[in-house]
Amino acid sequence: MTRNLSVRPDRIAADIEALAEITDPDRPWTRRAFTPRFLQGRAWVDRAFRAAGLETRIDAAGNLIGRRAGRREGLGTIVVGSHTDTVPDGGRYDGIAGVVAGLEIARALADRGIALDHDLEVIDCLAEEVSIFGVSCIGSRAAAGVLPAAWLERSAESITLAEGIASVGGDPGVLESAKRDDISAFLELHIEQGPVLEREKLDVGIVTAIAGITRIEVEVAGRADHAGTTPMDARADALVAAAGIVLAVREIAIDLAGRGDGHFAATVGEFSIEPGAANVVPSSARLLIDARAEARGLMETFLEALSARCRTAETPGIIVGPPRVLSDNPPTPSDPALLDEITAACDGLDVRHRRMASGAGHDMAWFARIAPAAMVFVPCRGGRSHAPDEWADSDAIALGAEVLLETILRLDRRASNGGTTWDAS
Amino acid sequence: MTRNLSVRPDRIAADIEALAEITDPDRPWTRRAFTPRFLQGRAWVDRAFRAAGLETRIDAAGNLIGRRAGRREGLGTIVVGSHTDTVPDGGRYDGIAGVVAGLEIARALADRGIALDHDLEVIDCLAEEVSIFGVSCIGSRAAAGVLPAAWLERSAESITLAEGIASVGGDPGVLESAKRDDISAFLELHIEQGPVLEREKLDVGIVTAIAGITRIEVEVAGRADHAGTTPMDARADALVAAAGIVLAVREIAIDLAGRGDGHFAATVGEFSIEPGAANVVPSSARLLIDARAEARGLMETFLEALSARCRTAETPGIIVGPPRVLSDNPPTPSDPALLDEITAACDGLDVRHRRMASGAGHDMAWFARIAPAAMVFVPCRGGRSHAPDEWADSDAIALGAEVLLETILRLDRRASNGGTTWDAS
Numbered sequence: 001m002t003r004n005l006s007v008r009p010d011r012i013a014a015d016i017e018a019l020a021e022i023t024d025p026d027r028p029w030t031r032r033a034f035t036p037r038f039l040q041g042r043a044w045v046d047r048a049f050r051a052a053g054l055e056t057r058i059d060a061a062g063n064l065i066g067r068r069a070g071r072r073e074g075l076g077t078i079v080v081g082s083h084t085d086t087v088p089d090g091g092r093y094d095g096i097a098g099v100v101a102g103l104e105i106a107r108a109l110a111d112r113g114i115a116l117d118h119d120l121e122v123i124d125c126l127a128e129e130v131s132i133f134g135v136s137c138i139g140s141r142a143a144a145g146v147l148p149a150a151w152l153e154r155s156a157e158s159i160t161l162a163e164g165i166a167s168v169g170g171d172p173g174v175l176e177s178a179k180r181d182d183i184s185a186f187l188e189l190h191i192e193q194g195p196v197l198e199r200e201k202l203d204v205g206i207v208t209a210i211a212g213i214t215r216i217e218v219e220v221a222g223r224a225d226h227a228g229t230t231p232m233d234a235r236a237d238a239l240v241a242a243a244g245i246v247l248a249v250r251e252i253a254i255d256l257a258g259r260g261d262g263h264f265a266a267t268v269g270e271f272s273i274e275p276g277a278a279n280v281v282p283s284s285a286r287l288l289i290d291a292r293a294e295a296r297g298l299m300e301t302f303l304e305a306l307s308a309r310c311r312t313a314e315t316p317g318i319i320v321g322p323p324r325v326l327s328d329n330p331p332t333p334s335d336p337a338l339l340d341e342i343t344a345a346c347d348g349l350d351v352r353h354r355r356m357a358s359g360a361g362h363d364m365a366w367f368a369r370i371a372p373a374a375m376v377f378v379p380c381r382g383g384r385s386h387a388p389d390e391w392a393d394s395d396a397i398a399l400g401a402e403v404l405l406e407t408i409l410r411l412d413r414r415a416s417n418g419g420t421t422w423d424a425s
Numbered sequence: 426m427t428r429n430l431s432v433r434p435d436r437i438a439a440d441i442e443a444l445a446e447i448t449d450p451d452r453p454w455t456r457r458a459f460t461p462r463f464l465q466g467r468a469w470v471d472r473a474f475r476a477a478g479l480e481t482r483i484d485a486a487g488n489l490i491g492r493r494a495g496r497r498e499g500l501g502t503i504v505v506g507s508h509t510d511t512v513p514d515g516g517r518y519d520g521i522a523g524v525v526a527g528l529e530i531a532r533a534l535a536d537r538g539i540a541l542d543h544d545l546e547v548i549d550c551l552a553e554e555v556s557i558f559g560v561s562c563i564g565s566r567a568a569a570g571v572l573p574a575a576w577l578e579r580s581a582e583s584i585t586l587a588e589g590i591a592s593v594g595g596d597p598g599v600l601e602s603a604k605r606d607d608i609s610a611f612l613e614l615h616i617e618q619g620p621v622l623e624r625e626k627l628d629v630g631i632v633t634a635i636a637g638i639t640r641i642e643v644e645v646a647g648r649a650d651h652a653g654t655t656p657m658d659a660r661a662d663a664l665v666a667a668a669g670i671v672l673a674v675r676e677i678a679i680d681l682a683g684r685g686d687g688h689f690a691a692t693v694g695e696f697s698i699e700p701g702a703a704n705v706v707p708s709s710a711r712l713l714i715d716a717r718a719e720a721r722g723l724m725e726t727f728l729e730a731l732s733a734r735c736r737t738a739e740t741p742g743i744i745v746g747p748p749r750v751l752s753d754n755p756p757t758p759s760d761p762a763l764l765d766e767i768t769a770a771c772d773g774l775d776v777r778h779r780r781m782a783s784g785a786g787h788d789m790a791w792f793a794r795i796a797p798a799a800m801v802f803v804p805c806r807g808g809r810s811h812a813p814d815e816w817a818d819s820d821a822i823a824l825g826a827e828v829l830l831e832t833i834l835r836l837d838r839r840a841s842n843g844g845t846t847w848d849a850s
Contacts, residue, residue, distance in 0.1 A: 226785060228715070232682045240672065243672050247668050267706055269702055269704060271696075280811070282693070290704050384650075386705075
């Protein structure tokens, strides 16, 4: 279907292409935070923001902010944000699509001569991906006022995070000044990074929550025996026990995902054995489980079921350490009223949509701590992400951007009509 | 039970202790072939052989041979052999017990003033364990005339195998001269390296065969997906598929081991996944299976059953490469008549025994190609081997040595009585 949109897919495609060209040449597409390549990308974004009529600045946390002042004081700022840094050998869309959508929204507003009552900002958040410092979402954590001060001393490749933030134009000495209290709504567009929208032939996913992420380690101890001389009934094979746990994790996850209580997924992503010699029965194994739940209750059920399965995996000579939670982040629900505005925008535009949780973390999860926040997903081919073949159609991104633009207009009208700050609560 | 033996447990204990002291001091017990430490051990063995009345020499393949001439020509040589090299951080008994048993047999014959009709040799075979050159049983392969000439050019740590053989006193230029055609019986004593004798409270295992060893690689290809965003029903998780194969290998092996067709064991000793990142669904897995069968038919059944399970492990997105045989050595049966002589010796000594296969490879497997060969196992604590806590009782080793001595006397008498070479066939 050809639609008559305010945003222009051709400009979105050109922006994505322009940023894609700013990549480490030997490993497309790579523009890691805190590198000269990243600054080259940032310079492009800054020029593009200014060309779209945005006034740019870099806050103390190194976020690049393009601002368009509103007609009225005191309504707060509507923010469209995401990030332009990539993982190594990453894609052209993860984060980038969201910043470009914000940029295109600013251009579309200018094209149509629309002056909002609210201030509008487009933010390129610093270092959403895990960077050399081993942590993610530097910029959005700081905007939420929850970047641990101790992290500034983390060092990698001979610089500290504080020096890294300074190198992109931030001012880590006054990091707390990056904390925002003026945001009336935070909106993020992102590629889904999963196959659901494509599979269901939908245009937009309205994200109900960022799933909680719990990382769990399980260690299995058995006994190293000679692979040739130890009878099958006299072994304590740690790999065999661990393989049973891998299958149990999947079985429990399938059950929980099918309960109708929202998104649940669990993955054994790291798995190793010792000693790893052809002729020795494995003496130990280690599993790292990544579990994601839209509802906290699902995660608690998972941990209980996993513990039970670990206990039953103990056979003579096999000790399965109780599951050890290494990190545990609860789910972040989106703002319900904001979800309704997005839904209304979709319906008005005749956009096919569904509600869904995000299994991945995003900058939005941090802004949700200080403001009504929500995000929209657009489909990406085969659900592929964090890989060179990541692909999203410019028309699909444009449709998501149009939904955000319409949502912004609805929020702005609602505040103007009511004469007060729009209240998402 | 205190027995009146010809061999002396106290001398065996002293020999084991003396060799144990010749170890890399920071990692007991380590005396790797082709190292100065190994030569130090060899010097001790040479002195001990000569003190026991054996005439010593080193053959072209680097085997250290202690010889005691017989009274009659043309009966051939009865050999007692094993090895004194160790794995890194290995034990004090693996191989060593067999050489010490041969040494003690020579001393016991001297003590009792027994002159055999046969020539008798005790052989410390070169490099039975996998050495820096990546292969095993250098000396015994050469004695059987089957050490591939190309192996001499293998190099590691700046020397070739040829140079390594020369460094221990061999003469690789005339390697073929190490091939034996005069051996009328080859006997080896070894610790069981498994738990069966200890579990069944037996003194000696009479080894019916060296199990065949087949190494099989299975590769599983799936698809790397985001662990958070990919629903459980949209994954092609290579680890999950591989875990199923690990359990299938065990299940098939338990079935085959219980069929009453002799020893069978299968082990997944190497197991790895890619990419091995916490938040990525594993895209590939590799299994290395070590399978051992006393009867060739069991191995063929195993390979068929494994192939079938690999095929059924294929689900949408998962490709399981057909099992790839990396190496395949058939079983080596012991000489049946020699087994009967050992059994008669055991019965005469009132030694509790059983027949059993060896799941591990030994020098005997190579001598079996050129001579009637057999071996006896003695129990070791917990079946532990290739580890610092490997332990066998001196009394247990002595009992095994007494069985070999009695077997040698029986073979010698049989040849003398018949007036011809003892014929094991």
